[in-house]
Amino acid sequence: MTLISLSNVRKSYGPHEVIRDVSTSVAKGEVLCLIGPSGSGKSTLLRCINGLEDYQGGEILVHGARVDRNDRNGIRGIRTRVSMVFQRFNLFPHRTALENVAEGPIYVKGEPRAEALERSRDLLARVGLADKIDAHPAQLSGGQQQRVAIARALGMKPDAILFDEPTSALDPELVGEVLGVMRSLADEGMTMVVVTHEMGFARDVADRVIFLDGGVLLEDGPPQEVLVRPQNPRTQDFLRRILPS
Amino acid sequence: MLNFIEQSELYLPVLLQGVYLTVLVTLGGFVLSTVLGLVLAFMRVSGIRSLSAISRVFVIVVRGIPALVTLFYIYFVFPDLGLSLSAVQAAILGLGIAYSPYMAEVFRSGIEAIDRGQSEAALSIGMGWGMVMRRVILPQAIKVALPPYGSTMVMLLKDSSLASTITVADLSLQGKLLASSTFENTTIFTLVALLYLAMSLPLTAFNGWLEKSLRQPR
Ligand SMILES: Nc1ncnc2c1ncn2[C@@H]1O[C@H](COP(=O)(O)OP(=O)(O)O)[C@@H](O)[C@H]1O
Ligand SMILES: [Mg+2]
Numbered sequence: 001m002t003l004i005s006l007s008n009v010r011k012s013y014g015p016h017e018v019i020r021d022v023s024t025s026v027a028k029g030e031v032l033c034l035i036g037p038s039g040s041g042k043s044t045l046l047r048c049i050n051g052l053e054d055y056q057g058g059e060i061l062v063h064g065a066r067v068d069r070n071d072r073n074g075i076r077g078i079r080t081r082v083s084m085v086f087q088r089f090n091l092f093p094h095r096t097a098l099e100n101v102a103e104g105p106i107y108v109k110g111e112p113r114a115e116a117l118e119r120s121r122d123l124l125a126r127v128g129l130a131d132k133i134d135a136h137p138a139q140l141s142g143g144q145q146q147r148v149a150i151a152r153a154l155g156m157k158p159d160a161i162l163f164d165e166p167t168s169a170l171d172p173e174l175v176g177e178v179l180g181v182m183r184s185l186a187d188e189g190m191t192m193v194v195v196t197h198e199m200g201f202a203r204d205v206a207d208r209v210i211f212l213d214g215g216v217l218l219e220d221g222p223p224q225e226v227l228v229r230p231q232n233p234r235t236q237d238f239l240r241r242i243l244p245s
Numbered sequence: 246m247l248n249f250i251e252q253s254e255l256y257l258p259v260l261l262q263g264v265y266l267t268v269l270v271t272l273g274g275f276v277l278s279t280v281l282g283l284v285l286a287f288m289r290v291s292g293i294r295s296l297s298a299i300s301r302v303f304v305i306v307v308r309g310i311p312a313l314v315t316l317f318y319i320y321f322v323f324p325d326l327g328l329s330l331s332a333v334q335a336a337i338l339g340l341g342i343a344y345s346p347y348m349a350e351v352f353r354s355g356i357e358a359i360d361r362g363q364s365e366a367a368l369s370i371g372m373g374w375g376m377v378m379r380r381v382i383l384p385q386a387i388k389v390a391l392p393p394y395g396s397t398m399v400m401l402l403k404d405s406s407l408a409s410t411i412t413v414a415d416l417s418l419q420g421k422l423l424a425s426s427t428f429e430n431t432t433i434f435t436l437v438a439l440l441y442l443a444m445s446l447p448l449t450a451f452n453g454w455l456e457k458s459l460r461q462p463r
Contacts, residue, residue: 050369080370080371084366086366092381093385104371107380108370108371
């Protein structure tokens with residue numbers, strides 16, 4: 001079943017076209033990794049999916065509903081079903097880990113407070129932070145903050161989670177703990193779209209990998225094909241640079 | 246010195262009547278300029294172009310006119326337009342309007358100091374604009390805005406003396422009248438200065454306390 005579909009999506013900033021005619025789709029339970037050089041439009045494409053950016057051409061559908069930033073209720077509905085994890089965590093610094101996770105369930109979804117807090121505690125335990133529920137973000141390491149952010153995304157009971165380079169802002173020794181949580185989500189069947197430079201993760205976890213270059217989608221296929229036997233010379237070039245040989 | 250204390254006992258009661266009006270005008274001005282400032286700041290950051298433009302123009306125009314002239318305008322011109330206000334009402338309205346651009350800028354800079362990632366994270370869990378402001382941006386922005394808000398309040402307290410020019414018998418006017426009838430300039434104006442200072446100190450202390458109590462546990 002197709003959860004997210006993009007057809008002929010175009011997006012420009014002023015005269016500068018950053019997404020050029022991109023079409024792809026994400027099925028329920030699928031893990032899609034989005035790779036490509038810096039500035040190729042990966043973040044922009046991801047942010048179009050939950051309406052943090054608008055797009056000028058083509059169509060993005062989530063559950064068959066068109067993503068349209070000007071349709072206020074529609075876009076809020078889509079965002080409650082498609083969560084996002086950011087490169088720089090973007091936790092709410094004035095709230096504890098627990099409050100960060102429970103914020104959406106209580107104030108957006110109107111879940112009963114006690115129930116939402118209970119569930120948020122469980123989610124924090126699931127990402128290995130049972131002992132940090134009362135900590136503020138500033139008291140947590142980058143890896144811990146990103147795990148809270150993942151728990152916050154899960155708190156919305158989303159159908160899919162978008163990750164924008166979730167480990168790029170982390171010290172190298174903290175990358176593993178975040179990737180570990182993401183692997184276990186994938187194992188449990190969560191639908192994920194992941195922008196990443198972690199080729200190991202893409203190879204092991206992704207069902208499909210797409211390669212974006214200059215806003216153009218150049219490859220779309222299983223990791224063995226895209227990462228091991230890329231067809232396009234630009235992909236070959238990119239992988240040669242990023243992969244230790 | 247002994248002389249100063251004896252004279253003070255004589256003049257203080259009269260000056261304190263002025264203090265009452267100064268406090269009244271100042272408090273009224275605070276409330277009005279804060280409310281107007283918040284509205285202007287929200288309009289400015291609303292993302293709705295027409296509201297943002299109105300706010301911007303209002304700020305430029307009102308800030309470009311001396312508060313004194315705004316007071317004159319309200320007290321002397323408004324009656325011709327059919328709106329007659331008492332001197333105290335006119336002073337409160339005038340100061341509230343004259344100070345609203347400064348308040349707006351204080352609040353706006355506080356709001357804009359908050360990282361974009363905060364509103365994006367809030368939007369991404371399905372919050373609408375109002376809830377993003379209320380639950381995410383404002384609680385953080387208030388910490389940024391508080392120090393400049395505090396200094397603006399002290400400036401407003403001092404500028405409340407402009408009310409004397411439209412016949413409000415505030416502390417400055419009482420002082421002036423008393424001095425011109427007794428010729429005790431030194432004693433009286435020293436007292437007036439000390440009384441203004443005494444009113445500004447609690448404001449400063451209150452702000453310091455607020456800032457401290459809002460600080461995050463780190
Ligand atoms: N807010 C913006 N305004 C103008 N140009 C932007 C903006 N955001 C991104 N861009 C441009 O769009 C292109 C794609 O950016 P981005 O999606 O962030 O790339 P990536 O995530 O792949 O590094 C880049 O050329 C970037 O400079
Ligand atoms: Mg990016």
